[in-house]
Amino acid sequence: MLSIINKRNIFLHQKLVKSLYEQTLTRPLATHWDPKFRRLRKNKFTEPTLLDFDSNTKEKVKRGIEPPTSFIYKPINITSSKEIFDPYIPPEGDGKASLFSKEFAKGAVEKITKSTSKKFKHLRLIKKSDSNFDENLFAETAQQIYIDAHSILSKRDPEEMLNFVTENALMKMYHNMKFKTIRWKWIESLEEPVVKHLVTREMMVKTDLYAQVTVRIHSKQILAVYDRFGRLAFGSDTLPKDVLEYVVFEKHLSDPYGSWRLHDKIIPSWSPAKTPVIRSFALPEPYKTDDELEKRIVSKFKGDDSHLEKIQEEKS
Amino acid sequence: MFNNLIKSLNFLSHNIYHINRSIPTVLFHTNSASFVNKQDKSLEEDDFDLQRKESAKIKNLERLGSIKSHISWPQYNRIIYPPTEDGKPIRNPFVHHMRHFVKYPAKKMWYPALMIRGMSIDEAIKQLSFHRLKGAHIIKEVLLEAQDLALKQHNFEFKSNMWISYSTAVDSFRVKGVRKHRAMRLGMVEYKYCTYYVRLEEGAPPPNYHLEAETYEARAKEYIEKLRKRSIYLSI
Numbered sequence: 010m011l012s013i014i015n016k017r018n019i020f021l022h023q024k025l026v027k028s029l030y031e032q033t034l035t036r037p038l039a040t041h042w043d044p045k046f047r048r049l050r051k052n053k054f055t056e057p058t059l060l061d062f063d064s065n066t067k068e069k070v071k072r073g074i075e076p077p078t079s080f081i082y083k084p085i086n087i088t089s090s091k092e093i094f095d096p097y098i099p100p101e102g103d104g105k106a107s108l109f110s111k112e113f114a115k116g117a118v119e120k121i122t123k124s125t126s127k128k129f130k131h132l133r134l135i136k137k138s139d140s141n142f143d144e145n146l147f148a149e150t151a152q153q154i155y156i157d158a159h160s161i162l163s164k165r166d167p168e169e170m171l172n173f174v175t176e177n178a179l180m181k182m183y184h185n186m187k188f189k190t191i192r193w194k195w196i197e198s199l200e201e202p203v204v205k206h207l208v209t210r211e212m213m214v215k216t217d218l219y220a221q222v223t224v225r226i227h228s229k230q231i232l233a234v235y236d237r238f239g240r241l242a243f244g245s246d247t248l249p250k251d252v253l254e255y256v257v258f259e260k261h262l263s264d265p266y267g268s269w270r271l272h273d274k275i276i277p278s279w280s281p282a283k284t285p286v287i288r289s290f291a292l293p294e295p296y297k298t299d300d301e302l303e304k305r306i307v308s309k310f311k312g313d314d315s316h317l318e319k320i321q322e323e324k325s
Numbered sequence: 326m327f328n329n330l331i332k333s334l335n336f337l338s339h340n341i342y343h344i345n346r347s348i349p350t351v352l353f354h355t356n357s358a359s360f361v362n363k364q365d366k367s368l369e370e371d372d373f374d375l376q377r378k379e380s381a382k383i384k385n386l387e388r389l390g391s392i393k394s395h396i397s398w399p400q401y402n403r404i405i406y407p408p409t410e411d412g413k414p415i416r417n418p419f420v421h422h423m424r425h426f427v428k429y430p431a432k433k434m435w436y437p438a439l440m441i442r443g444m445s446i447d448e449a450i451k452q453l454s455f456h457r458l459k460g461a462h463i464i465k466e467v468l469l470e471a472q473d474l475a476l477k478q479h480n481f482e483f484k485s486n487m488w489i490s491y492s493t494a495v496d497s498f499r500v501k502g503v504r505k506h507r508a509m510r511l512g513m514v515e516y517k518y519c520t521y522y523v524r525l526e527e528g529a530p531p532p533n534y535h536l537e538a539e540t541y542e543a544r545a546k547e548y549i550e551k552l553r554k555r556s557i558y559l560s561i
Binding site: 053054055056057059060062188189190235236237238239240241242288289290291293 | 403404405406407408409412414415416418425426427428476477478479480482484500501502503504505506514516518
């Protein structure tokens with residue numbers, strides 16, 4: 010293609026040839042034969058108000074244009090809280106080791122949480138609204154609520170789910186489930202469900218009471234998650250799995266129409282790792298955390314059990 | 326229940342897919358059903374009837390040619406296909422993406438869009454980055470956005486295992502202005518906007534995307550098959 014007789018020739022040839030892209034960048038835009046009347050020629054055209062769809066709001070704010078205001082009023086939910094009041098710390102080796110093994114003796118002493126000493130006082134408050142509250146009975150009803158909530162997941166109906174699940178849990182369960190199909194089956198429970206922890210808390214005012222109960226559920230389940238196109242993404246349709254979970258149920262006691270609903274799950278750090286997703290994927294970049302935002306978020310619930318002291322005063 | 330079974334068996338022969346409707350921003354936070362005016366579910370139609378209606382809407386709009394609006398194109402991304410027994414999906418996985426109200430005439434935008442059809446995404450990005458038109462760089466941005474969407478939201482596995490099966494540029498709207506000529510003569514000036522539509526599919530690009538039949542006999546056969554595929558709208 011190139012004549013390689015003289016090396017100097019090649020150098021000149023390369024310089025002269027420019028790609029079309031480079032030519033467009035460097036050629037002069039104005040090519041009129043008389044540039045003297047350029048400004049007057051501009052006045053022949055009207056300036057229409059062209060809308061700016063391409064630029065972002067950040068660039069517009071720099072220029073001085075206000076960002077668009079949105080009048081979406083966010084709803085405030087009073088029927089559920091967004092946190093776990095006094096998280097139960099499950100002992101290590103719970104599902105694996107038996108009572109008389111070394112592993113249990115080493116680290117499996119139940120760590121005392123703050124308000125286990127005041128358990129009966131919390132119970133009294135719950136029995137004021139629910140006179141027929143029994144711990145053993147409640148554990149079985151809680152398990153049934155757990156089964157109902159997960160079996161309704163596959164029908165994409167958030168209004169039905171709110172009967173069994175609080176808004177906090179619906180956020181977590183529903184968001185990633187929107188464009189997928191889920192097949193979930195409950196096979197059997199390996200151990201009886203046990204109530205482990207009871208807490209009540211006030212929200213700002215004396216009369217607002219919320220109650221949370223943690224239940225330990227050991228069961229066998231089948232879970233299969235399918236893609237938007239029907240491909241298996243996680244789990245399997247035939248192999249069951251043993252599942253140990255500490256599930257939190259919540260009730261708004263001062264609401265006459267309140268009911269026990271699934272609120273959250275406590276996943277201990279020593280639990281076994283999840284099975285990997287079937288398809289490979291690239292790790293996303295880590296999110297940046299807003300330190301200022303985290304300081305501003307203050308829970309409306311009091312962190313004390315000070316409302317329990319008043320019960321003794323009423324007695325005496 | 327038996328009626329539902331029959332309906333489902335009849336419907337299995339046609340396409341089954343469920344379209345996810347938009348979820349309201351406000352969640353009603355009362356637990357009781359007495360406050361909410363819910364209609365009786367027995368009077369409502371089954372899920373299959375609703376699916377059939379919505380799928381019929383899209384099919385009719387496609388026939389009439391008004392499907393490529395900037396509202397309906399990304400709704401294809403919300404269709405959910407049911408899982409199959411074999412494991413192979415009913416339809417090759419795809420992603421729809423677009424950019425609307427681009428300040429560029431559609432006639433010029435159409436040329437790089439035509440160039441891309443049938444290419445793999447890596448080659449398309451390479452070719453567009455050295456194209457002389459401004460529209461090509463806009464198309465490149467759209468392709469990169471679509472690639473990100475596919476990886477994160479639609480469960481595509483590899484970044485470069487995609488190809489472009491559909492790309493066009495279409496007029497959207499024009500703003501009219503006026504210019505002055507020599508002596509009390511006015512002329513119209515149009516400032517043009519367009520939209521650009523793209524569909525990415527998973528897999529290697531097919532080898533015969535652009536090839537047409539080479540012999541006259543094969544071309545005649547294709548033409549006759551096209552004519553026989555037609556269906557008359559609103560016929561018995």
